[in-house]
Amino acid sequence: MEAKIELMGLMAVRCAGIVYHLHGAQARVAFARLALAGPEGVTRHELADVIWPGALPPTWASALRTLISRLRAFVGPLQSHPVNPLVKRGGRYVLALDGNVLIDVEEAMRAVTDARGALDAGDFATADRLAAAAADRLRFPFLSEHEGHWVAERRERLTEYLVTALEVAGQAAMRSGDHPRAALLAEEATTRGPERESAHRCLMAVREAMGNRGEALRAYQRLRRHLAEEFGVDPSPETEAAYLALLGPASAPAVPSGGAGGYRHRPVPFVGREQQMTTVAGAWSWATRGRRQFVLVTGEAGIGKTRLLREAGAAVAADGGLVLVGRCDEGAMVPYQPIVEALDGYVAASPDDPLDAVSPAARGPLRMLLPSLGGPCPSGELPEQPVVFAAFAQLLTVAAGERPCALLIDDVHWADPQTVALLRYLLRAGADTRLCVVVAARNDLPTSIRRRVRGCMDEVMLPLEHTGEGTEVTLGGLDFAAARMLAAELGTAAGTADGDPVRWAHARSGGNPYMLLEVLRHQAGPDAVPPAVARLVAAKLASIGQDATRLLQVAAVMGPSFGFDTVADAANLDVLAALDALEALLEIGILAEVTAAGSQHPDRAAVYEFRHDIVRQSVDQQVSDARRRHLTSRQQVVPGAGHDTEHRLSRTGAERV
Template sequence: MDTEIKILGPMAVRRAGADYHLQSAQARVALARLVLAGPEGVTREELADVIWPGDLPPTWASALRTLVSRLRAFIGPLQDESSNPLVRRSGRYVLTLDEGVLVDVEEATRSVAEAREALGSGDVTTAARLASQAADRLRSPFLSEHEGDWVAGWRERLTEHLVAALEIAGRAAMEAGDHGRAALLAEEATDRAPDRESAYRCLMAVRAAMGNRGEALRAYQRLRWYLAEELGADPSPETEAAYLALLGPSSSPSAAPSGGGVAGHRPVPFVGRGREVATLTEAWHRAVRGRRQFVLVTGESGIGKTRLLREAGATMAAGGGLLLVGRCDVDATVPYQPLVEALDSYVAASPDRPLDAVPPSARGPLRLLLPSLGGPCPPGELPEQPVLFAALMQLLLVAASERPCAILIDDAHWATPQTVSLLRHLLRTTDDARLCVVAAARNDLPESVQRRRCSGLDEAMLPFEHVGDATEVSLGGLDLASTRALVHELWTDGGTDATDSDPVRRAYSRSGGNPFLLLEMLRHRTGLSVVPPAVARLVAAKQAAIGEDAVRLLRVAAVTGPSVAFDVVAGAAGLDVLAALDALEALLKIGILAEVTAAGSRDPDRSAVYRFRHDVVRQAIEEQVSQARRRHVDSRQRALAGHRQGSGHQLSRAGIEHP
């Protein structure tokens, strides 16, 4: 008949649906000590120290014998075996329980271990069930009426198990899409263990998954403040990496479907950026030596700008640097958004009241601007720009005086003119500060947006480039070797075409080495020949940002082939030369097409050939073209080809001359 010993909560022994209780608090703690000691048992002195913490009573030995006799009488009838369950062996008391006896503490800790294993293997349902059951048990108090070192030690150990159960249940709920429950569990974990960094990382991940980046940042700030105030320590590199991950959209493949493609829960390795990392590292070392640096990281969408910032930031933090992180949003509502975000996180997470270190004249403007101090107030109520700039610079110099400081700004292509002005002021006024500013910006925006948004960043660099204080890092696609290393780490070889002798080379060719496109293709269940939904959405967004003529030219080019000649697609699109040239330049600017040499042609007047930089992008556009439009394009191209033949010229579909 099953028996359960319940130590958590009101202590009892349950057998056949009935609960049996010990009336004495001393007997309860003695039974708990014996049960949790297991087959090793305890000496009589160890048992006495638990029953009478502090000084032992003069008659403790005889009182202990009486208590042990009482326990034997209590436990004996609850066992199936008639033998004495509590014996003295080699000078130790040993409680021998039947095989079928369950102990709630042992069951709860075992469930936590099994839940962690289930989560690691991707069994979210089992992980959630086991972790929730364990948490429900572990929330109950442990011997609440008793004190002493042994009891305190077990309470601490059980709190560790409870927090672990809450984290596992929270992550399982997040992966199942139940973000509300995940947030509650993660918040409870941080409340119960305010110094446990893994609990805060869980909370940060949940808040980020809910789309509430501000709350995720505040969770990090709470942790950083607590560690500094209570322990005099900084967050671990793993927590700093999680903080950096809030910079932008994650490229983690954790959402990959099971059954082929990228293996779920595997982190994406960082490959193929040795030269760029070396440039950033060199800039950081110059900043550490007391010479302010500015690095502008540029590249097309999905090329890995955010990931480079994260990796560089993790390295800077591991070397003792202070990281301040901000981002520009396309519709920012906070004035000077990235610098305000970066400095606000510093103020919110600092236990040393950093405003005390700035001049009194700067404190008022900072309180009006920084959210952690009550701001931001409406723009019309803010002080004039020079006053704000001076206040922010004073605070930044205080931060950089503590230790070398890195400001990481993502999506800088959306920076407002006011933000760019502040950045230029920062660079002009901090030349001797231990400061490194790294900004990442897209270079594939439409010309009108690019000119409006990014020209200020380029101008901000000019005065500092020639003296070695500013550098541009231009990211291109990964090379084939790096692509192969990435695929080797991530791909379980599901969804491969059996006729494809080198799927990695094909993936590289179709993606052009763009990490986002490459990872999305690897994630997709049906293999490399299908356009992933995320890629289709990206291509649709790019088309929406360009003019009607450019879209028309693009669709003709997509159904024509990977490489096209200008006159072929312009004629088939029905555009005059100037309109077609404007459309072509727009497509070159946003990085969909690239100009290549007309292979085999020695005619200086022969127009260049234009190719799609990413074949998967060409396919995404081609799939949007209706059959009616395809027939029209084909008809126009045949008519144009006939005209050229009559003129003595013959062009292939790629625009290459043939004799």
């Protein structure tokens, strides 16, 4: 006979289609204590302490005997045989139930554990179903009319299970693409467990996956404020790392596991940047001793600048430092965007009013600029620049006065001149503060933007470089050993014609981590270009101009390496226009000039090649059939084209003879 005990909500026993209710608060708490004790049972004093959590009444022993008699009558229908399940063994009361009697609390707890296992295994549908069912049961109150230590402890444990169930269901829903439902579940988890950091991390991930980075940041700020107010502590390094992850590009919506999707959800290890991290760590060490530092991180798109900033921020947080994060967006509407974002996050997460520590003259401008204080106001209404700069400097000094501070700014190549001027002012004003500023900028942008960025960064860097307080870190492609380590930790098992998928992916990507990962994930053939890489290349081509695009298309059709005269003629460009186009492509890092060490022909014309072979393939695939036929016919009539192998180099840079 199957029976079920329901302890959550209105306590009941369901047996053979009949529902039995137990009346009386004392009887219900005693029954719950016995049901959850299992085969170990409880002593009469343990049971009495639960029933009468204060002082025991003088007649408690006889009252307990009467209560036990009532419970024996209540649980009688649970057994198919005549022996009553409520027995006394070795001085302990035991509710000896058959194996087919289920208890809702225990079922829900097992379901949460199983749901977590299903989520870890990538079975999102099962995880969602189990966690949602458990949450539905655990939302009911537990012995709401009773108090006492045992009841309070049990409620706290059940709440933890409920929050876990909501987290698991939220993560499963997010990874299945149901973001609105995932957000509702994660919000409920943070409401029921405001100090539960994993719940807040779940909410941050959902909001970021929905493309609402602002709400994700606010979820972090609410957690940080709550922890500071209630416990006087900071978020854990894991939560700080999740916060720093918001610095990066917006995430694509989660996809179910299996194939490339399951691989995509695996955390990407951080490899091959030991030297660069040592440089940043050295700058941070000097900053903690009161010597301001500035670190400029440069590299092409996808090379790992954002990840380096994120890892640096995680290291700072683990060291007890304060991490402030901002980013620059192209054409940003908010004045001084990255500094506003960074300091607003500090203000929003501070349990006290940070403006109490700044001068009255600085409070007005800060209220006009920081969203947490009522800003931002229209730029035309802002005070004069010196007033704004001084206000920001005061607030940053306050922040760095609490503990050493790292200000991380991503995509600084989009910074407007006013933001660069503010950054320069903050570094000058913070000469004696425990401040380390780390910014990241692309070096593969069109010439006009690149020169502007370089000029702005030189304005910031040069005075600090002279005093040993400024450092530039340039990121190149990962070497093969790092690529091998990356693939091994991710467990990639793609196969290729030569049997070495990592070497093949590394050769195609040139060690660019973004392209390398996409090649490893996208296993559709040796010449297939992952869609994400194709979009990245298309964005680059959109900024290089018509002549450069024509030259690049000719080069892609010709092959990995080529001579200048050949492609210029085939593209039907005059020499000066072709040179301008070639220089633009070299400056943004799509092409590279190849030289052969120890060449026996010093007068031989230079040879050029694509820096990343997958970029060449992407450009080649964007060439229409009509244009390809035209370029092929042009190549055949250009003198020496297509058969001047003495002018070509192998992909390793050695001369072909």
